[in-house]
Amino acid sequence: MLPEERAAEAGPALPIEPPEPDVTPFDLIRYAMQSVHSPKRLVDPVPGIARAPVAQRSVSKLYDNGAHLGLVLIPLRSWAAGGLYVTAIRVENRHSHDMVLSPIRVQGRLVASAFYRRRLPPLGKTTLAVVTEHPFPAAIGGVR
Numbered sequence: 001m002l003p004e005e006r007a008a009e010a011g012p013a014l015p016i017e018p019p020e021p022d023v024t025p026f027d028l029i030r031y032a033m034q035s036v037h038s039p040k041r042l043v044d045p046v047p048g049i050a051r052a053p054v055a056q057r058s059v060s061k062l063y064d065n066g067a068h069l070g071l072v073l074i075p076l077r078s079w080a081a082g083g084l085y086v087t088a089i090r091v092e093n094r095h096s097h098d099m100v101l102s103p104i105r106v107q108g109r110l111v112a113s114a115f116y117r118r119r120l121p122p123l124g125k126t127t128l129a130v131v132t133e134h135p136f137p138a139a140i141g142g143v144r
Contacts, residue, residue, distance in 0.1 A: 022082060023046055023047060023048070023049075023081045023082030023084060025084065025086075025111050025112035025131040026112075027046050027081075028046065028049075028079070028081065028084055028085075028086035028129075028131050029086060029112060029114050029129045029131060030044065031043065031044065031046045031049060031079065031086065032077070032079065032086045032087070032088040032127075032129040033088070033114075033116055033127060033129055035077065035079075035088065036076060036077070036088045036116075036127050037116065037127065046079075046081050047081065047082075048081045048082060049079050049080070049081040050079065050080055050081070051077070051078070051079055052078040052079055052080045052085055052135060052136075053078065053135075054075045054077065054078035054087055054135075054136050054137070055075065055137070056074055056075055056076070057074070057075075058072060058073065058074055059073050059074070059075060059089065059140060060072055060073050061107065062089070062106060062107050062108060062130075062140060063091070063101070063105055063106055063107070063128075064105040064107075065107055068095070068099065070093065070094040070095035071091065071092070071093060071094070071095070071099065072091070072092040072094060073089050073090070073091050073092075073128065074089065074090050074092075075087055075088070075089050075090075075136060076088045076089060076090050076127070078135070078136050080135075083133070084111060084131055084132070084133060085131065085132045085133070085134065085135055085136060085139070086129055086130070086131050086132075087129070087130050087132070087136040088127055088128075088129055089127065089128040089129070089130065090125060090126075090127060091115070091120065091125065091126050091127065091128050092123075092124075092125050093120040093121065093122060093123065093124050093125075094123065095122055096122050097122060098119060098120065098121055098122065099119075099120045100118055100119055100120075101115050101118045101119075101120060101126070101128075102118070103115065106128065106130060107140070108130070108132070108139050108140040108141065109132060109133070109134070109139050109140075109141070110130050110131065110132055110139065111131040111132060111133060112130070112131040113128060113129065113130045113131070114128070114129050115127070115128050116128075116129075
């Protein structure tokens with residue numbers, strides 16, 4: 001039997017739905033930053049994203065193991081999608097000098113991290129987004 005004959009016997013072909021796109025760490029970081037800094041109508045949707053619980057208590061040791069006492073980090077919101085979690089964290093510089101922040105100095109079991117602004121003036125604020133494979137408290141372990 002020829003392939004054309006087999007196809008004719010099988011009946012009309014059903015439309016194949018494209019698979020849901022994978023969610024990347026970049027997608028989650030962009031979503032977190034837009035959710036914190038943009039009007040809701042401008043936030044790009046991420047397939048399957050949902051809010052995840054996160055306690056809003058200081059996690060200042062998350063950056064450089066707490067070496068900068070004037071740097072305060074407090075989680076704002078957390079979301080989950082595609083088996084990953086993203087948490088937006090407010091970073092405040094209470095030093096009397098500028099700070100240049102580096103994602104390399106963020107502690108914990110992270111997939112990715114990014115700052116909204118890396119240069120932080122005295123008394124300035126920015127947002128850190130961290131992507132993890134587990135809910136935020138589990139991913140940072142004993143880092144407080």
